[in-house]
Amino acid sequence: MVSRRSFLTAAGATATAAALSPFSPLSPFTRGATAAGVSLPVSLENNSGSDTVYAYISGSDSSGWPVFVSADGTVNRLPNPSSTVTPIADYSIPLGASGSAATKVTLTDYVIGGRVWFSVGQKIQFFVNPGSPPGLVQPGFVSSDPNWQTHWTFCEFTYNSANLYANISYVDMVTLPVSMASTGSAGNQSVSPLPNGALASIASGLKSQHASDGAPWDQLVATDSSGAVLRVLAPSHSPVDFGGYWDDYLDQVWSHYAGTTLTVNGQGSIGSYSGTVQGDAIVFSGLNDDGVPFTKPSAADIFGCASGPLYNSGPDARGAVAARLAAALNRSTLLVSGGNNQPDGVTPAQYYQNATTNHYARLVHQYASIGYAFPYDDVGPTGAAPVDGHLQDPAPTSWTIALGSGAGGGTTGGGGGETTSAYSTIQAESYAAQSGTGTETCSDSGGGSDVGWISAGDWLKYASVDFGSSSPNQFTARLASGAGSGVSGAIQVRLDSTTGTKIAEIDFANNGGWQSWQTVPANIVAPATGVHDVYLVFAGSSSDFVNVNWFAFTH
Template identity: 70%
Template sequence: MVSRRSFMVAGAAATLGAPAWLLTRPQRATAGESPAAAASLPITLRNTSGSGTVYAYISGADESGWPGFVTADGTFRRLPSPSSVLTPVADHSIPLGPSGSSGVRVPLHQYVISGRVWFSVGAKLQFFVNPANGGGAPGMVQPALTASDPNWRTHWTFCEFTYNSANLYANISYVDMVALPVAMSSTGQAGPQSVPPLPAGALGRIAEGLRAQHAADGAPWDRLVATDDAGRVVRVMAPAHSPAGFGDYWQPYLDEVWRRYETTGLTVNGQGSVGKYTGRVSGGVLTFAGLNDNGVPFTKPSAVDIFGCASGPLYNSGGDARGAVAARLAAALNRSSLLVPGGDNQPDGVPADRYYEHAITNHYARLVHEHATIGYAFPYDDVGPTGAPAVDGHLQDGAPTSWTIEVGAGA
């Protein structure tokens, strides 16, 4: 799905590393809403960062799946297919006004799917495009979380969205990183909605927490903190993007979990129409009675498997029962909730205040939830007890009349 050279090379619909379902899965009209008749959505882009040099970009794909950018006049500009890889994209930046001004209005009049609204402070972002494969659409190369990316030391952030005939669905996400805060609001058939930004100072506190965690356990949590040339925190990356491997970090916890479930049944509620499955460990494999494992048994996952939630025994097999069980195992492992009281009943048996109690856990997710108001911190952070409120930061409207996005100050 994603290949990498010196930095991210991907198709228009790809994210920085999160599974595609995170960006696309809820994009449907809510109950009782009628689909919008035609594309007509005024977007306001606002700068509250404290800087007078801020740029916005609106990227995505048209309804045919062809990647491009929305310009300041609301026109979607398709990317040409170049003759060579990593061809620079023409400048589609939208300069924003001074911090605290009323913002820039973009009269969007075309549907955009798998989109992002990007913001950069102090410098423009660089995008590239790769040639089409087999006569299809070219591949947009977006800013990536690696030091070889030309945007590495630039302060940038984004939110995700799709706007189609069914609805506007937009969300903030910390699955890949925490950076400049983004806030959103909308009006429309669903009424006024809003998504709060990362609280002031939260980025710095998360960075401090990760450095302190490294000092405590020696794991490379500090390597998740990226700084600019002045030493200011630019972003904090999720451990799935760590430049340093976590090796056998999870092994003591996994050993303890596997021992417990040799003698105790682990029940996983796949929720929805999936139903419940109970498993036990035998011969090093966690086997759930009646569950088709698609030839990929639930053995002990690696750190890469746990943080990424998409490989090894935790590979994303889609919407089947195995996929539902794997997602809930991935969430339980990231939260280290399998050994606490009620941990043998996932995800219903463990309240959120019992997550991240073990010394071995996803400390990035722990700190994000400690300092952020709302937002996913790993790919299956939407997994929760049946009936629990969503923890993501999204808005959705079947007939939106306005959408405002603003970027705030950093650490």
């Protein structure tokens, strides 16, 4: 499992990108997919409520040189300055009034390790440091930064010959909401913004947590001159050191595993490693720790997931174990039932239950439906649905990014109070959001499209499905599979999130071909009434195992 952590280094430092971010997975589409061409229409929407909004598109070209894209689509390489912290030219793209037509920009070259930025009321100040290549200095997370009182936000992306990959992340902070939508060979995709009121709720929750335990959670809340919340920082950017916040918990963990074996599944091809505390370190049998033993980490090590004993040495066994220990510590799952088997022995319901935990991450997941809250937030039980908010297409035809909600003029579906009857035939390709899947022409009766390229961890969301006042008795889906021998998986029906209440499940394997359609029923195992977002969550095989044409519920 490869972490999809932030594409760029912490803002405020010099940052350049490689030809492809190691945290941006290549396209999973292998059956007939075509590569992205070097022309991508981008629509920038202002749905913020403010009439003064600026956008920026930054990143690196294929050589790793930092660039900004102008409003006319020109890719501008930054000059190499003769002195440090030199202001760059103004590459802002002014947007229209809130709710007005989108501002169009066409990318005519690839942009790697990029960001689309928005600011409200005033422009962002960017700087560059000398070097070969020079380093872009981005807005930082300290009060001395010239952009501190500017209300700004961003999403991340890479657009290269393999795909467009874009995501929303809360690894650094929570601030203004951004939403996205795309079209292309992977179908219509969208990523929902931070819900209304979530920023204020997270800020309030952190202040309450400070009042409860005395830790500096309140210092993560940044306000403007009027006292309004500008952003909530991740604890890795805290202006106040958390000191020994984790010490008591770590003492308990080290004491427990002095006599209990801890097994960490590196997942993928890494395999599992087991060990116990020996002296002051957890020693895993057969694991080369690259000279960095797993001693007790500091608060900065835990929150940042990139230093001290949690240093990730790369795509090797030590790195995989370090990532899973970092996730277990942030979620405080090493002492819960099943915590000696990481990450497979613990369910998401057990995360953040200890009084000592990453309360920023806890609150982000409480109020935001998608988005990573720390660098290895993708670590989870094998087959679990991801929690990030991303879209990916090997041949995109359009990409829309909005400050606020409604990217793509309604492509998210289910908006405006509209609902879909649970007892109608719901076409699989009519999803409001998805992760990891693609659409293709369907040969089933009625034609149209089906959703394929489905494997464990993928999901489909259908917004505002109305079950009425009485629960259905049965779920029915139209499925096909040409999966290889021994490849199978489960289609789980969940309410309101990828980890929400499971109301039905179908296990499925090869039934004769990817267009060999079969109607498969399943009993409802938990009641569903009223209006819910319905998620089809796929578990089991890491290989493609099913295509879906439509589904429905019946009494």
